[in-house]
Amino acid sequence: MFHDRFVNRHIGPRENEIKEMLQTVGVSSIDELIDETIPADIRLKEPLKLQEGLTERRYFRRILSLGEKNKVFNTYIGMGYYDTITPAVILRNVLENPVWYTSYTPYQAEISQGRLEALLNFQTMVCELTALEIANASLLDESTAAAEAMIMMFNQRSRKMVKAGVNTLMVDEKTWPQTLDVLQTRANPLGIELRIQPKESFDFSDEVFGVILQYPNADGEILDYSSLTEQAHQKDIKVAVATDLLSLALLTPPGEWGADIVFGNSQRFGVPMGYGGPHAAFFAAREVFKRHMPGRIIGVTKDKHGNRALRMALQTREQHIKREKATSNICTAQALLATMAGFFGVYHGPEGIKMIAERIHNIAAFLTTEIEKLGYKQLNKNYFDTIRFKLPKHVKREDIEWLSLELEMNFRYFDNGEVGISIDETTNRQDMTWILEVFAKAANKKWLTVHEYPIGFTVENTFARKSEFMTQEVYNKYRSETEMVRYIKRLEHKDISLTHSMISLGSCTMKLNAATEMLPLSWIEFNGLHPFVPKNQALGYHEMMEELRRDLAEITGMADVSLMPNSGAAGEYTGLMVIREYHKNRGEGQRNVVLIPASAHGTNPASGVMAGMKVVVVGCDENGNIDLEQLKSKASEHKDSLAAIMITYPSTHGVFESSIKEMCRIIHENGGQVYLDGANMNAQVGLTTPGIIGADVCHLNLHKTFAIPHGGGGPGVGPIAVAEHLVEFLPSHPIMNNGHIGINAVAGAPWGSASVLPITYGYIKMMGAEGLKKATALAILNANYIAKRLENNYGVLYKGKNGRVAHELILECRHFKNSAGITEEDIAKRLMDFGFHAPTLSFPVHGTLMVEPTESESKEEIDRFIDALDAIYNEIKEIENGTADKEDNVLKNAPHTAGTVSADVWEHSYSREKAAWPRPWLKEHKFWVPVGRVDNAWGDRNLICTCGSPKEYELFDGE
Numbered sequence: 001m002f003h004d005r006f007v008n009r010h011i012g013p014r015e016n017e018i019k020e021m022l023q024t025v026g027v028s029s030i031d032e033l034i035d036e037t038i039p040a041d042i043r044l045k046e047p048l049k050l051q052e053g054l055t056e057r058r059y060f061r062r063i064l065s066l067g068e069k070n071k072v073f074n075t076y077i078g079m080g081y082y083d084t085i086t087p088a089v090i091l092r093n094v095l096e097n098p099v100w101y102t103s104y105t106p107y108q109a110e111i112s113q114g115r116l117e118a119l120l121n122f123q124t125m126v127c128e129l130t131a132l133e134i135a136n137a138s139l140l141d142e143s144t145a146a147a148e149a150m151i152m153m154f155n156q157r158s159r160k161m162v163k164a165g166v167n168t169l170m171v172d173e174k175t176w177p178q179t180l181d182v183l184q185t186r187a188n189p190l191g192i193e194l195r196i197q198p199k200e201s202f203d204f205s206d207e208v209f210g211v212i213l214q215y216p217n218a219d220g221e222i223l224d225y226s227s228l229t230e231q232a233h234q235k236d237i238k239v240a241v242a243t244d245l246l247s248l249a250l251l252t253p254p255g256e257w258g259a260d261i262v263f264g265n266s267q268r269f270g271v272p273m274g275y276g277g278p279h280a281a282f283f284a285a286r287e288v289f290k291r292h293m294p295g296r297i298i299g300v301t302k303d304k305h306g307n308r309a310l311r312m313a314l315q316t317r318e319q320h321i322k323r324e325k326a327t328s329n330i331c332t333a334q335a336l337l338a339t340m341a342g343f344f345g346v347y348h349g350p351e352g353i354k355m356i357a358e359r360i361h362n363i364a365a366f367l368t369t370e371i372e373k374l375g376y377k378q379l380n381k382n383y384f385d386t387i388r389f390k391l392p393k394h395v396k397r398e399d400i401e402w403l404s405l406e407l408e409m410n411f412r413y414f415d416n417g418e419v420g421i422s423i424d425e426t427t428n429r430q431d432m433t434w435i436l437e438v439f440a441k442a443a444n445k446k447w448l449t450v451h452e453y454p455i456g457f458t459v460e461n462t463f464a465r466k467s468e469f470m471t472q473e474v475y476n477k478y479r480s481e482t483e484m485v486r487y488i489k490r491l492e493h494k495d496i497s498l499t500h501s502m503i504s505l506g507s508c509t510m511k512l513n514a515a516t517e518m519l520p521l522s523w524i525e526f527n528g529l530h531p532f533v534p535k536n537q538a539l540g541y542h543e544m545m546e547e548l549r550r551d552l553a554e555i556t557g558m559a560d561v562s563l564m565p566n567s568g569a570a571g572e573y574t575g576l577m578v579i580r581e582y583h584k585n586r587g588e589g590q591r592n593v594v595l596i597p598a599s600a601h602g603t604n605p606a607s608g609v610m611a612g613m614k615v616v617v618v619g620c621d622e623n624g625n626i627d628l629e630q631l632k633s634k635a636s637e638h639k640d641s642l643a644a645i646m647i648t649y650p651s652t653h654g655v656f657e658s659s660i661k662e663m664c665r666i667i668h669e670n671g672g673q674v675y676l677d678g679a680n681m682n683a684q685v686g687l688t689t690p691g692i693i694g695a696d697v698c699h700l701n702l703h704k705t706f707a708i709p710h711g712g713g714g715p716g717v718g719p720i721a722v723a724e725h726l727v728e729f730l731p732s733h734p735i736m737n738n739g740h741i742g743i744n745a746v747a748g749a750p751w752g753s754a755s756v757l758p759i760t761y762g763y764i765k766m767m768g769a770e771g772l773k774k775a776t777a778l779a780i781l782n783a784n785y786i787a788k789r790l791e792n793n794y795g796v797l798y799k800g801k802n803g804r805v806a807h808e809l810i811l812e813c814r815h816f817k818n819s820a821g822i823t824e825e826d827i828a829k830r831l832m833d834f835g836f837h838a839p840t841l842s843f844p845v846h847g848t849l850m851v852e853p854t855e856s857e858s859k860e861e862i863d864r865f866i867d868a869l870d871a872i873y874n875e876i877k878e879i880e881n882g883t884a885d886k887e888d889n890v891l892k893n894a895p896h897t898a899g900t901v902s903a904d905v906w907e908h909s910y911s912r913e914k915a916a917w918p919r920p921w922l923k924e925h926k927f928w929v930p931v932g933r934v935d936n937a938w939g940d941r942n943l944i945c946t947c948g949s950p951k952e953y954e955l956f957d958g959e
Contacts, residue, residue, distance in 0.1 A: 006056050007771030010512055011778050012858035018778075021785045021859060030777045034687060036802040037780055039658045042688045049554055053768025056516045062765065063758060067525030069540030074431055075273075075410040075530040078220070078386050078422025079735075080142055080176050080748065083528070085425055086270045089481050090343045093488045094336075096522055098709075101336055102498035102513055104505060105296075105713035108828065108838050109311035109934045110303075110895050111927070114491035115339060115712040116310035117947075120298045121474055122266070122342030124946040126282040128469040129248040130262040131255030133287035134945050136295040137312075138266075138280035138338035138714070139330065140566050142242065143182035143748030145263040145281040146175075146212060148294040148328060149240040150183060151610075152261065152285075153210035154192055156292060158236055161209055167192055168207040172199045174217035175242060178748040181734040183212070185744040189580065189612025199228060204235045214242045215254060219379070220386025220420065222251065222463050229258035245269065245282060247384040249350075249357040249469070250459050256467065261285045268425070270344035271337050272524075275541055276531030276749025277566060278715035278756060280338035290314070290943060294328035296713065300952055301939025303932035304893075305900065308952075311934045313943060329606035332567040332703070332718075336711030347484050350470040356425050360385045363432060364423045365457035366450075370436055374443045379418065382460050386422045388414070392443060399442040407434045410533050429453060472948035494930045495712075496837050501925065502857045502865055506808040506840040506850025507601065507652060509682050509704035517707055517762040526758060531749045532735055545751060548761045555764075555772070556678075556698055557691020558721035562730040562740060566752040568679060569603040571699025571718025572646070574731060574746045576611035578697060578722060579644045579673045581729040581743050591643040591671065595634055597626045599653055599844050601677055604646045613643055624653035624798035631663060635670040642672035649676055649693065650683050650806035652844040653798040654783070664694030673697065673726075681705040682854075683780060683807035686773025690721070697722045707763035708756050717753050717760070778855035779807040782862060786853055789866045793873040797848060807852060811839070811869075814847035820879035821886050824849055827872055832895035834868035834919065835927040864921060871918050885909045890918070895929040 013021060018030070027033045054062065075083060086095070094100045106112030106119075119137040126135035139145040150169055157166060171183060173196050180196055187194050199213065211232050216222045229239045240261035241254040246268045254262045267279035285293055291314060299313030345353065361384055368378045368387050377390040391397060397417045404411050409431075412420035421435065432450040440447030458464065470476075478484045496503075503510035520526045529538055549561040565571040576594065583591040594613040596604050599620050608615045616634055619627045626647070635642060645667045650656045657663075664674045676695035682705035684690070690698040702708045702717035710716075722730065729742035736750040751757075767775060787796045787809045795812035799805055816822040824847055828838030840850035853862055875891060878884035888909050890896075896915040906912055917923065944952045 005053055005771070006059070006514070006516070006766035007053055007768070007774060010514060010767065010771070010856060011775060012856050012861070013778060013782070017859035018781065021781055025781070025784045025788050030781060033781060033784060033804070034777055037800060037804040037806065038656050038687055039660065041661055042693050044686070044688055044692065048686055048769040048772065050551060050764065050769040050772070053771045054766050056766065059516060059762055059766050060519070063520050063762060066540035066544050067520065067523055069543065070525045070529060071408070071537040072524055072528040073408040073410050073533065073537060075533060076421045076423065077410055077412045077530050077532050078420065079218070079412065079532060080178070080265055081273050081276070081530050081532070082268050082422060082424040083273060083426045084268050084270055086272060086340070087344065087347055089484050089488070090270055090340055090347065091522060093485055094340055094343060096518070097492070098499050098513065099492045099495060099497045100339065101518070101709040101711045102510070103495050103712045104503055104508065104510060104710050104837060105335070106312055107841070108832070109309065110829065110929045110931055111496040111832055111837060113310055113930045114494035115335065116298055117491055118339040118342050119335060120310060120947050121346055122280070122338040123298055124472060124948070125342060125345040125470060125475070126245070126284050127946050129245055129253060130243070130284040131253035131467065132259070132262055132284040134290050134293065134297070135282060135284040136293055137298050138334045139283050139295050140332070140334060140570065141277060141279060141281050141748045142263065142265040143176070143179040143745070144570070145283050146179045146240070146242055147182050147186035148283065149212065149261045149263055150187065150192065150210065151190070151328070152289065152292055152294065153238045153240060154190065156238065156289065157209045161236070164206065166207055166209045169194055169210050169212065170202050170208055171196045171212045172214060172217065173197055174199070174219055174221070175212065175214040176218050176748070177734045178745060179242065181745040182748065185577065185746055186610070189577070189610070191612070202228065204231055204237055208235070208237050211237060211239045212242065213239065216244060216247060216384050216386065219388055220383045220422065221380045222382040222384060224462065226257040233258065244384065246353070246357050248465065249354040250361060250465055251384065251463050252465050253467070255284070260289070266338065266341040269341035271340050272527035272755065273530050274527045274753070274755025275529040275538060276751060277753035278334050278337055280334035280341055295330050296333055297945050299939050300944040301935050303934050305932045307931060309931040309934045311936060311939060313939055313945060329569045329573060329603045329610055330567070331569040331603045332716030333714040335713030336715060339712065343488065345470065346474055346478055346487070349475045349479065350468070353470070359453065360423045360425065360427070361459060362454045362457045363427050366454035367421065367423070367432060367435060370448055371439050374439050374445050376439060376443070382463060384459070385424070386420060388418055388420045390418055395442045400438060403438040403441050407438060409434060409438070410530065474947060496835070496927055500927055501835050501837070502853065502861050503837040504839045504851045504853055504865060505837070506654065506810070506852040507679055508710070508840065509852060509854055510710065511707060511854040512856035513707055513709035513759070514763070516766070517759045520758040521755060527755050531751070531754070541754060544761050545754070545757060548757060548764070551764050552700060552719065552721055555685055555689065556700070556721040557689030558698070559724040560727045560730065561719050561721045563719045563757065564731050564738065564745065564747050564750070564752045565699065565718040565720060566747045567714070567716040568699060568701040568703070568718040569607060570746060571720050572603055572607035572677065573610055575675050575697040575699050575720045576607055576613065576644065577743050577746070578720065578726050578729045579675065580611055582673065582726055583643055585729070588671070591641055593638040593641045594643055595631065595645040595667070597647065599624065599626070599651055600646055600648050601652060601679055602843070604677060608646065624651065624655060625657045625659070626663060628659050628662065632666055635666050635672070639670040642667070642670050644673045644675050646675045646677060648680060650680050654805045654808040654810055654850070655798050655800045656806050658801050661694055668694070679704060680807065683776060685776045686769065687776050691723065697726055702760045706760040708759045715753050715756055717756060719752070775855040779853070782853040782855060782857060783807050783809055783851070786851055786862060786866060790869060793870060797845060809851050810845060811849045811851060813849055816876050817847070820876050822876050822879065822891050823847070826891040826894065829933055830872050830875070830891045830894035831868060832929050833890070833916065834871070835922065835925045836865060836868055867919060890915055895933065897930065897932055898928040900932065
């Protein structure tokens with residue numbers, strides 16, 4: 001193998017280190033280890049049919065050539081997607097910065113204070129602009145946020161409504177068509193009836209529980225919904241409003257005219273269109289709904305020293321705790337994009353955001369005046385950025401379309417022949433002249449050359465915002481680039497990411513996100529396209545996506561792939577909905593039972609409920625495997641109503657269960673389909689496939705196995721691969737032909753989060769079949785090496801038939817509670833003093849730590865991690881034998897901040913050296929946590945979810 005092959009850069013251990021690790025594990029070769037780990041009856045007999053891995057240089061040329069096939073026109077289609085200017089200081093220091101894009105979801109708050117503050121800024125900005133009390137830290141996209149609003153209103157029906165079977169949602173027909181489609185997808189399995197009709201014909205009968213409106217509406221018209229909202233509230237009907245966040249700098253925010261929920265897309269705040277995503281949806285609500293909101297909420301709390309700290313609030317709603325009773329199945333948000341949008345707000349401040357909004361409105365108003373002079377009629381009486389024209393009789397729509405394309409512009413074309421133009425932040429004087437030229441030429445008239453930006457146009461006073469917004473200090477002090485970059489860096493230094501050390505999270509696969517894979521994200525050829533442009537303007541995208549679909553189908557052993565689901569949980573849901581439609585199509589719509597092992601990922605039961613299925617849990621045996629006899633019994637018991645089983649493979653317990661093919665056979669014999677949760681696909685690639693195992697559908701976490709970074713909690717991508725008989729049911733799209741004709745859309749964009757797909761495309765192309773197989777094998781080797789090194793001190797909870805683990809393992813920690821009063825959380829917090837992010841805490845087994853090293857970590861780094869855990873074990877032994885105090889010890893007081901270690905007074909029974917420098921290598925690797933151990937309970941009792949709130953000042957007066 002040539003030295004410049006990418007696989008040698010991606011994989012951590014060198015060949016001599018691999019030999020040492022194999023010796024420690026007790027095998028003579030990688031092949032012997034794999035033979036002992038993966039059941040023989042599911043092993044691939046032939047290599048994957050993928051091209052040979054490209055060098056980084058050859059791949060760079062390949063992706064560059066694909067980008068050149070995309071045509072980046074000035075696009076005025078709107079419909080929820082708009083061109084925007086990403087400030088270079090944010091582009092370079094956030095989007096292109098591995099500290100921000102390789103960090104993990106902030107479950108461990110003490111080492112996540114930077115991204116928590118950035119997300120709190122986003123939440124606060126959303127609350128300020130919408131005039132509502134509470135917001136979450138982002139959702140997947142606007143369309144799925146609408147579905148979450150629908151479900152939240154449905155779940156919050158009064159007892160009287162529930163008893164009466166009230167199940168109708170009124171939706172204004174002037175809502176984005178992609179949102180209407182996703183609402184239909186999500187409503188049907190839950191028994192929600194959608195009434196999509198003009199708002200003028202809304203009938204607030206006793207059957208209605210909620211209303212969804214769009215403001216401004218899908219035509220661009222601004223309407224007064226205040227009286228309609230009041231009528232709804234008189235009937236105890238809740239009102240949710242989709243809105244353009246930027247427009248709220250000028251328009252009366254929905255919170256001020258009575259909306260209960262406000263949602264939408266924050267893409268206009270400096271996040272490129274990216275052919276549809278990823279973008280951070282926002283979701284705000286009245287405070288009364290704070291314990292029912294979907295997604296993550298960042299809150300203010302204090303640490304053990306009484307200092308202000310941040311953390312994710314109300315974590316008891318996490319899916320692995322509430323499972324089928326969870327608020328939502330959302331597991332991934334859009335944290336990286338929310339962070340960018342929040343920084344956009346910080347950098348521009350309220351005056352800058354208002355200036356951008358005013359400029360957009362002024363251009364739209366100016367164009368209205370000038371185009372009407374040419375004989376066209378502008379149909380929107382009140383508008384923010386979108387104008388809609390009825391054409392004169394002698395002008396054909398085709399003339400407008402041909403002339404605009406000649407000048408490399410895209411307009412929106414309505415079915416009735418009208419033409420829409422949505423102005424954005426990037427529109428300039430030359431663009432205005434070109435727009436006027438198109439309409440003038442089509443009408444055979446002269447046009448005006450624009451020399452100055454228009455000013456003086458204002459929104460109708462009835463709709464104009466009177467209230468201030470974003471008055472907090474953070475939005476009013478960082479105006480120069482110097483100060484902004486320093487602020488970003490201050491937050492950056494409060495976070496642990498893959499740039500600091502390995503992140504050993506089981507089931508999360510924090511592998512290398514290679515720089516070459518990431519480069520295209522900043523290229524306008526990939527991030528500058530609107531998702532609804534003609535396909536011939538996105539030929540490079542479609543060539544790439546077609547290759548990617550074929551490669552993923554080959555890797556999974558399936559027939560076809562949908563790229564639409566924009567998170568792993570969305571992939572789960574989509575897979576179940578495809579299975580549901582398959583049964584209905586066969587006249588077996590009664591099949592609604594889904595079997596889910598007790599060891600399954602927490603999102604599985606929640607996804608099952610969302611798909612309208614009845615969850616039946618299958619237990620595990622003493623070895624952590626699915627109880628085969630119980631599975632047989634329950635499959636037989638429900639054979640007439642069995643829809644599917646959801647299996648995570650290898651299991652969440654870190655084991656390749658040897659009876660997997662037998663399980664699939666049992667399900668198929670009883671009429672069900674097999675859904676394979678692909679979260680652990682990185683232990684399969686090149687060695688086995690879901691198709692060989694017997695699955696009918698599987699989802700893939702591209703942000704795990706296939707190198708898309710976690711970004712502090714998103715973006716995620718969760719495409720599904722299906723067997724031949726399910727291809728016809730893959731999700732379609734109401735606007736663009738995405739190659740599938742099955743169920744309604746599951747995301748707003750036709751190809752989901754398209755702009756991050758080049759990462760996975762590059763990973764597969766550069767690794768090749770041989771490299772992918774080696775990556776899987778090394779992931780398994782690294783895990784077994786850790787298991788062997790730590791099994792004596794901690795104990796490995798579950799192993800396979802031959803004593804091997806898969807790509808992850810569960811460390812036993814429960815016995816330390818009795819012997820030393822130490823919990824798995826204490827170990828997790830003490831690891832921070834060693835500069836490491838904790839493994840997965842208390843999942844899937846309470847009181848344990850689940851470790852996944854990935855193939856990208858070197859032996860040196862893995863040894864450092866093992867050394868840290870061994871040191872912590874010895875510290876626990878000191879408590880057990882009385883050398884260390886049971887209450888005042890390094891574990892109970894961890895993590896230790898620089899402030900506590902350097903304080904004038906030190907009253908602990910152990911030394912400062914032991915607290916801060918327990919290992920010599922920390923002299924070079926030390927990461928200082930910015931806060932001590934956070935108090936989650938205090939934060940939930942004193943819930944504060946916006947920065948600079950009066951309540952926060954009251955609780956932290958003088959800090």
